[in-house]
Amino acid sequence: MKNNYLLALLSGFLLWLAWPPFTYTTPLLFIAFIPVLFALEEIMRGEYKKKGKKIFLTAGITCLFWNTASIYWVFNAVNEIMPTVIAALISLIPFGLGAVLMAIAFRLYYQLRKRYSYSIAAAGLISFWIAYELLHQSWDLSFPWMNLGNGFAGFHQLVQWYEYTGVYGGTVWVWLSNLILFQILYTYRLNKGNKIAQKGIIMPLVWLAIIIIPSALSITRYLGYEEHTNPAEVVVVQPNVEPYSKYTTMTVEDQINNLIRLSDSIAQPNTEFFIWPETAISELTNEETIHTSRIFVRLQDFLNRYKNGNILSGIESYLMYDTAKTSSARPLENGMYWDAFNAAVLLENSGKVQFYHKSKLVPGVEKMPFRESLSFMTPLFAAFGGSTGAYGSQAEPSVFYAQSGIGAAPVICYESIWGDYVAEYIKKGAQFVAIVTNDGWWGNTAGKDQHLAYAKLRAIENRRWVARSANTGISAFINQRGDIVQQTEWWTPTAIKQEINLNEELTFYTRHGDYLAYIGAGASFLFLILIALRLKKTKPV
Template identity: 65%
Template sequence: MTVKKNYLLALLSAFLLWLAWPPIPYTAPLLWVAFVPLLLALETIMRSDYRKKGTKVFLLSGLTGLLWNTASIYWVFNAMNAVMPVYVAMFVALIPFGLSAVLMAFAFRLYYQLRKRYAIGWSFAGLVCFWIAYEYLHQTWDLAFPWMTLGNGFADTHQLVQWYEYTGVYGGTVWIWATNILAFLVVLSAKDGFAPAHRRKLSAALAALIVVPSAWSLYRYATYEEYENPSNVVVAQPNVDPYGKFSFITPEAQLDNLIRLSESVAQPNTEFFVWPETAIAAQGGYNEEDFLRHPFFPRIQAFLTAYRNGNILSGIESYLIYSSPETPTAREYNGIYYDAFNAAVLIENSPKLQFYHKSKLVAGVEQFPFGGALAFMKPLFKAFGGTTGGYGRQDKPSVFYSQSGIGAAPVICYESIWGDYVAQYVKQGAQFIAVVTNDGWWGNTSGKDQHLAYAKLRAIETRRWVARSANTGISAFINQRGDVVQQTTWWVPAALKQDINLNEEITFYVTAGDYLAYAGCVGSLVFALLALSTRWKRSN
């Protein structure tokens, strides 16, 4: 019966975590207690006389993570299946579904190891550090997918986390774990028969931990005022079928559609037209060094002549040609080398072009994971017709500057879920954030809604407007408080215009970056040494 109860508690935690996750509205506060059932189940295991308790802790917590992840990001399979066979898509989808769960389970397994020797308070401190280290690893290595970072869970309740301008989403992770730990201790103290005064102190601490940050955030939200520095921006949503984009819909027709949509809402003082990811695209892409001579360039400039300070910030499929393999991702074709890019371009009323090459590439789709370490396998992959490098990339973000001096951050697709990466644009002078994406591969699933919601957190962290252009939706404007001011509907051609306020102020988070993650990683090393030393001493 106890084993069954433990599994039911683990399932309850998975259900609460899923229910609290975007885009389900008004449920994010469940995150404050969602881990409590799992912690109770793990406590039962640790106090029992079971054999191999560490394995049971690992499996039970891994089950919770697997169910929560799969239920929340089921749409990943849609995205993979759009560009690869079903069996390959199922395998690649296991990375976000299963790998995250395994890493979560390791955090709990190390927590159990600490509990065998150290007080519960130090053990919980270790658990929080292990969890943060897992989240940071999952946003930095070649299999990165930080979609399920705990702090993202408040994206649809952004009024409660205005303090992300100081902490970023890792502040949310710490907050969620702190409330869950206190809530667990309240329940545990009642079960263990602690004095009522002790329970009241824990309950008061829990209430303060929830109310104080929430109250400060609501006050900040209500009183935050933007400095008026308007710029008129247009976002276009062409609604091009992603399956037809590179086949039966011609590049010329796609460009004409983008121009028509942009003209339908533009005004003489419009300064930026934001077009979605790979909006300027053709089979094989465009040579960046020859694009000025491509027929599309004079067509685009003819459109811009009606807008004195007009700029087009657009996604583009591009490439560069080399005489030798100048980059690790360079491919060889008929004796020449080239890099293909998922890129963004800024086109203005001059011959000047600015390009940005997407840096945060999707593992298995846009990049070959651990390509450097596995470089010796390139001939093997090439012999079997596979990728040997994926897309080229640039290591750091770069800001597009218009002729009038406005700095725009070109953020491509899921780069927008990296808070610290987006903050680096702002450090370099970006006054607003332009997210260009194509969420059409995912279908009409919650993936597109989550992606939009996460952009609200970038607005809060940096206090910058977000102009979001999505091929099939959802396109939107988000203000500096994280409010969605305008948005389109899914799968309809549309264009929006908005006077946004440019901002030059730098938030603490932009300056400090993911300092909480760095501290958590250092703490995880210390606690891991303590946990493993305990295991080593027992084995000797």
């Protein structure tokens, strides 16, 4: 059993080594699950008691190691605002919960292996894994950071076909490679190196085709892709305001003046968009009376210098209600209610203002997961710095339209992980994606690099430029092929500008979203039925 645990750890290590921010080791994804599959097969064929539990534990070791090694930075971020013990417990949500859900997929795979052929069980494993990924991007504890298809963000030239499949195409690709190669190697092992039957000769060719054909098609598409010329000049600002002490180190006026100074330093008269990061306008602002605020007056004075200029910025805003209009609305002593928002705002030099309220809120930090069921935990989250669902949100994305008619997708931080959500902006008319984020919470860790890399996948899926403004992170411009054309240094106050090409065409993925996820989830129900029926009991072959 000890060797099986070592094999499980080896798979976890290979998955971590293949994961962003690593780049040239990405192809390890095609073989990373082989060791743990050998370990699971050994358990299935061995004289062990409680095999199901051993399968779950062994697979769990792989998944826990991979998750922890790849997203250790979650603990760093939480530990800045909460005691170490509490931070460790909260970090178990992305570390442990994701690993448990992954291990359940392997456990169900074992149930199929006991009763059906390897091919059926392998198809079931792919379906169960996809169902896990869909669940983990949809429920109140959503954290799709570790979806397998995200692993190719480090080597985006291999997945230009994400414009058809999204990241779930990558998930299927990884599993097909691993499961077919495992079957080849295990068959060879059973034959003890003797001459393999005809089927054994065909299968290696199938495996090679599965790796080479999508890669070749992708690289061909990458090299041949040409953007339609439709230019717009965009300035991205990285103010580098320390997030944990932004309200004590600089006044709101000083922060705004810094943003304006950096913008002015490289802007030209024809600049159309100034992209400022998440909560760059840090003064809590009433959306209904913003026109009378001193910040608005200051920003209009800045925009008067740019005829077609627009500021697209993160902002901390709120709305007042007569009644509890939303589930996140909080009562005031005067009988009124109010909602606070992690929002984006578009300011034109004409005085027009548009707001978007972040929808994909971070569980436990920006919202209380399962609010009704876990309402008893509200005092705990409040005591240790969590917002207990303090932020309101909107159900669907909305596009900012500038006075020139250009549509921009205001994607706030965490939302950039959801391919289907970003695609909704594009379907509604967005011609480029503006990601406003604050990656300083994680420090100088892999978190900021992974977040940047994932933005490349959004560019490919929708064939849109991405203008990314990250306070204390890495700001960048990403073209429609997913190439990072410009990027800033970490922890550096600066501004960069780029003439980007707007695009109005919709990709297959933009039009149809995560259809592969729903197909896989639907198939998983069919395999669960097969498990329940127990039509036949066959030994693993």
